[in-house]
Structures are given as structure tokens and as C-alpha cells.
Amino acid sequence: MNAQAEELNEIIKKNNENIYDLLSDKGKAIFFPKKGILSQAAAAKGKRINATIGMALEEDGSPMRLKSIAKNIKLDPKEVFPYAPSFGKKELREKWKEMIYQKNPNLEGKEISLPVTTNALTHGLSMLGYMFINPGDKVIMPDLFWGNYKLILINAYGAVFDTFETFKGKGFNVNGLKERLNDGIGKKIVLLNFPNNPTGYTITEKEAAKIKELIKESAEKGNKLVVIIDDAYFGLVYKKGVYTQSIFSELVNLHENVLAIKLDGATKEDYVWGLRVGFVTYGIKGGDKALYEALESKTAGAVRGNISNDSHLSQSLVYHAFGDSKYLNEKKKKYNLLRKRFKIVNKVFKGHKEYADEFIALPYNSGYFMCVRLNNKDGDSVRQILLDKYDTGVIAIGNILRIAYSSLKTEVVAEIFENIYKACKE
Numbered sequence: 001m002n003a004q005a006e007e008l009n010e011i012i013k014k015n016n017e018n019i020y021d022l023l024s025d026k027g028k029a030i031f032f033p034k035k036g037i038l039s040q041a042a043a044a045k046g047k048r049i050n051a052t053i054g055m056a057l058e059e060d061g062s063p064m065r066l067k068s069i070a071k072n073i074k075l076d077p078k079e080v081f082p083y084a085p086s087f088g089k090k091e092l093r094e095k096w097k098e099m100i101y102q103k104n105p106n107l108e109g110k111e112i113s114l115p116v117t118t119n120a121l122t123h124g125l126s127m128l129g130y131m132f133i134n135p136g137d138k139v140i141m142p143d144l145f146w147g148n149y150k151l152i153l154i155n156a157y158g159a160v161f162d163t164f165e166t167f168k169g170k171g172f173n174v175n176g177l178k179e180r181l182n183d184g185i186g187k188k189i190v191l192l193n194f195p196n197n198p199t200g201y202t203i204t205e206k207e208a209a210k211i212k213e214l215i216k217e218s219a220e221k222g223n224k225l226v227v228i229i230d231d232a233y234f235g236l237v238y239k240k241g242v243y244t245q246s247i248f249s250e251l252v253n254l255h256e257n258v259l260a261i262k263l264d265g266a267t268k269e270d271y272v273w274g275l276r277v278g279f280v281t282y283g284i285k286g287g288d289k290a291l292y293e294a295l296e297s298k299t300a301g302a303v304r305g306n307i308s309n310d311s312h313l314s315q316s317l318v319y320h321a322f323g324d325s326k327y328l329n330e331k332k333k334k335y336n337l338l339r340k341r342f343k344i345v346n347k348v349f350k351g352h353k354e355y356a357d358e359f360i361a362l363p364y365n366s367g368y369f370m371c372v373r374l375n376n377k378d379g380d381s382v383r384q385i386l387l388d389k390y391d392t393g394v395i396a397i398g399n400i401l402r403i404a405y406s407s408l409k410t411e412v413v414a415e416i417f418e419n420i421y422k423a424c425k426e
Contacts, residue, residue: 005031008294015291027131032301084312086304088117092319104249113292115279116299124278129157140180141191142166181218193230195367198402202366208243212250219257231264233367238342252283266318275314344413358424368406385423
């Protein structure tokens, strides 16, 4: 093992050996290189003659660029064309951390790491797989989950999904999670996603408290837990009584055996799907600066060995947006539009009791989606009829149809459910 990896491991073990035990073999071996090319380039920074930089410069020392590209970008070329650090732009990371605290008041007084920038959440989740999953490791999660989890965690890292039924009655199946956590003592990897894709469900305040308690009980029994919180759709909650903060804020300072990891980004929160800016943030009881910097270095090392760094342009764009005086008001308007569509969905189901003859709505209260479960029909068969006869597209998952009302014009939100009803009748 590289001496730099061993150095990081010793820092982690000194602070909390449980975290070292949670790391995968790759996670233990990874490091961000402080020696070699990077350190030599850093030593030459500011020198009159500097031939260490792996990019081309103009005669005036600015980044070399094509006018045909540069003319479309208003930002300073230095914020666009050079490589960004593998950790991410420092000012953006600091701003995102500040915003995490603003959005999650329950984090007050709790120390978390500085977020590491990733190429949005897909890449962030892959980096966490690299850091924490060995082939054969179980990942505990609800049985209704984003399909790409399979490619990211099963195909790439050999994970085994240990799922439980997502809902019990009209709410989240907390007892299902408890049963999985109680299955033996040892390393536990938990993946939670609220608002959930595909169902559009976020846990209630009462459910959040129950989840917090059962994870604490699991840790007290001797389990060592990595809890990954996929906050892709964070902030898009439309009903009262729903937990509006991230469950990360409840787990950060919960127990020395619980490493909470927040996976989030500007992708859905700020409607910039193609910019690909995400973040990985760590939190654990007793975590200090040295521990968090060691975890950040390992994560940045994994990023460097995978994609080198995230887009500099994308990071600069979102960073400047966060400082714009109009940012919060613009974001509120987009939220209100999504909430309006959500309310129309609610109105549809209240006004059309006959739909229950063919399908029922699964619990939903947030995010981009909602799902209906067909009573006695095959989802893909209904989907084909919708395409062929009703000019309508949905996603079929077994006997469940996922409807992304986030992408529908307000005027057709009600129509899509009428089309589904007719297709079921046919």
C-alpha cells in the first residue's frame, strides 16, 4: 500500500477506527497524491518560468482558448478553461457547506466535512461505492429505488441489494428497515433517498425520528454503519408534516459507529441537470478536522483516478448563481410551479374515485414523481397502449407506472391519468 494511503489510514484510525473498518479495500488503498507531479507543480506556482502546467497558455499568460467557444461565455476565462482541483473549487465547496447548514437548522453545533465536488450524484454515488463497498457487501434500501443504482453499485462494485418493502400502509416501512438492520452484527451499508425516486415520497417528521432512533439502536448493538443519503431532490417537499430537512442532519452526531454521508448537488435543486455538479459530505460523532480532511483526500483521490476533476465551467456557473441577489426568488418560483402540478395530481385523485378500479396512487408528497400501482394489469402492456393510442409516455416498473409530473405542462397533468385509466380499460 502506498505510504500516503497508510498515512491517511492512520489519521482515520486515530480518530475513529470504526470508519477505517467501514472502508472497502479500495477505500483503504486510495489517497490524493501530495507528492510527484502535483506537488512539483505546486512548488513552481508563481515562478516567472513555469513549465509544469499540463495545459496551454496564451502569450499574456491567460488560458489558451478558441474565440468560437469563448465568445459564448461571459465568465473570466480563468474560471472556465483551466482544470479545476479534484476536490472541487474551494470557494464553491465552502459556499455549499454554508448552504447545507442554512437548509438544515438541526445541524447547528455539529461539525461536518467540507464537501468534495463530484460530477453530479451518479458519479458521487460511484465514488462512495469505490470507498466503501467490497464485492458481496449488502446494501440495505427500500425495494422501490432509482434503477441506475444497479449499474453503479452492483455492476461496478459487486454490491448485493438487501431490500425491504418501501411502504407499510400509507407511510414508509420503518419496521422493514429495522428488520434488515437487526439481521446480524457487523458492517452495515444503508442507502436512503428522500424525496424518493420513483415514488416521490419523503418521510414524515415522525418517521424521521423513528429512523434516527432505530439506527442509533443498531449502532449501540455493535453494528458499524455507513448511511448514504441520496438528497438529489432535496427541498422539493409539498405537504405539511413532511420532514423538510435531510435525515443527514439527524445522523451526523448520532453515534461513533454511524458515518453519515450526504450526497447532493445543484442538478435538481437548482435545475441544472446538464451541468453535473454534485457533492459528497461526511459527518460522524466526534469527527474533527483531521478526520474529515483524510476522508476528503481519499474521496478526491478516487475522483482524480476516475475523471480527474469536475467541470470548471459548471462549478463557476453555479457558484456565481448562489451569489446572485435574484437566485432565491427565482428558485422559489420554480418550486411553486412544481407544487402547482403536485396539487393538480391530488385534485385528480380526489375527483376521480373510479380510477381506483384500475390503479391506486402510492404514497407521494414531494420531488418530481409519483407512482400508481395497477390492480391487475401488466405495466408494460399499459405503457405500450399509452404510446400507441394516447400519445402518452410513462415509465413501467412491473405493475407500477412512474409519472414525472415535473415535466408535464400544467394543462395536461389531469389528462395523463385519464389516459392511463382508458388504457387499463382497454
